[in-house]
Amino acid sequence: MRISSNFDSGNIKVISAEQPHDIQLEINKDNNSDFFQWFHFRLESTPFVEHKLHINKLAESAYPEGWDDYQAVASYDRQTWFRVPTTYQDGQLVIDFEPEYSHTFFAYFAPYSYERHLDLLYRAQSHDACQIETLGQTIDGRDISLLVVGEPSDAKKKVWITARQHPGETMAEWFVEGLLEKLLDDEDPHAAALLSKTVFYIVPNMNPDGSVRGHLRTNANGVNLNREWQTPSVENSPEVYYVLEKMRAVGLDMYLDIHGDEALPYNFVAGSEGIPSYDARLASLENQFKDALLTITPDFQDVYGYPKDEPGQANLTVASCAVGEEFKALSYTIEMPFKDNADLPDPHFGWSDRRSYQFGQDTLAAIVKVVDNLR
Template identity: 30%
Template structure:
């Protein structure tokens, strides 16, 4: 009996295995690749109906209930021509101690056949579950890149810096290192003795690449040779740019905090902790050097992405607040006049303590302001954002700064 049963069972087992393999082979998804620069950590599972559920991984703030997920960037390997429905999960962020869903009806995404040219797509917001759903078609190559926003990686920045570093009007100054020892730099465009100085920081929050595209557009425009406008801008001002504050987070595809759980746009009301937050400590050391050598920035812009795109005018208890607000209102008017910015400033009750904007104003008397860029819609262009639109904004900002300082000279 044993001799008879064994081959039968064996054949049966093989048949079951073959059937199982066929079922698996019928699933068009081969793999989700998150092995590359700026890809987001995630978990995924194919549900019974074939939908691919993608669980984003939160990053957490130290000594705080705050947590954030909202960056996604991955590559799908699947059968060419197949349609895949993706369900993105885990947007239940905690922001400033309050629950805050990191997606909405307005949230868009981006897809690319090659990881460099991106096209926006709509998503379906599933309100009750706090999830996003969208369907993609896999290109003939069998690979499709998917991201929240057109990615800007450290390699993109390095390529730009290599291109411009030798220009006589460019100085790249190393100012320190991130937690994971990536070099941090300030890029000066223009002459050190220019009558006005502007500081701009981008990418304190890794999911927000808009500021990187803006400063690239600005740098390229200011360095255009044989351009009369560019030459006259640099007679009036020079810019000091910290192009990528949270490099570790960008490299690792994180959403908001540095790798030790510090928010680089918080705690500016006190000196930065050089162990937990070397990115801010390095910047503060640089700023102190500027102040001590009589080179106080006349204006500081901190660039971010969110879902409303406003100029954030925080109102600390400060004796100089009124004069500051007059200048910031003028800046806002010039933004509307000379760029596609139409989103306006926050209302008069707005206050967000500890941001670079408020901290630099309170502690150093610098006209500093947070400038958000709407991640889903550009009102002034009636268009979804793109890397090109943000580069153009950087170009337009050159004109804004020129007019801003012309009025105060």
């Protein structure tokens, strides 16, 4: 029996693995950080034998409440990820599983590999409407890549989308893949309507270093990028520094920052009610966008989410608040679950890569409803 995580986004520490029914594991912390929650590893063992994998010390993890009612995902081919029987009690997650093949992959959510990220960039580049720009390099020397979709013009609205500031929230890049595929479809009416009046600036992965390293929440330096938007630096948070620099250079009329939430089993948005410049115009735009999403997809709801900030109490180190305040623009954080969508549960797959992909396409359609009112 062998357990390995020596691959892209791998993360696990083997404490003992001598008997299939008593495999003891822990999750490594993000580099220079106390955050940990993301796991991704491969089990090599005998098929059709019951295995019990115990992941320990989770009461100390970043979001202990995220383990309640959570089911891990597994895959034999790294393409289809399905939920497996999982229980959580007293800081220990137990995966109870009988593999059908000798090699099984387990993860916190369906991984989105760095190779797939590169494939997404260069597949998008093959479309006449899309160009890639390299804004700078990460701490580990990877490209900070921006996709510009549409013919730039001062007359056109500028919509910015960023994903995976928190690298373990892989559903965010699945979301962007779905949105991009729809946006670059020459026969899609929503795409045609938008590109006639809008340019999209999309960063599919804000944190490629953390993604490859198997981090939950931070970059290679152990910095939480979504707390860097007030004073980013090339030394600690080049990913935010270069993206914000580009935003200021080209302008911004709408911003969506795509995330995943460990605890809440719903899709929801978090607005910028607490920023100093929040007014009736921004409130109207937020409501228009939410109403459009509610009409387009039953996978979205507006009952459960984060508490709204009191006026003037927004955290301006957070991307959606900082950007909303600086550009006086519609600015939302979009959150998806690691667990399942409690409104439309799926016992086999839970909330999944495929549903994240579809939610990205639905969100693009919702932008059509607000784009004319952004200025």
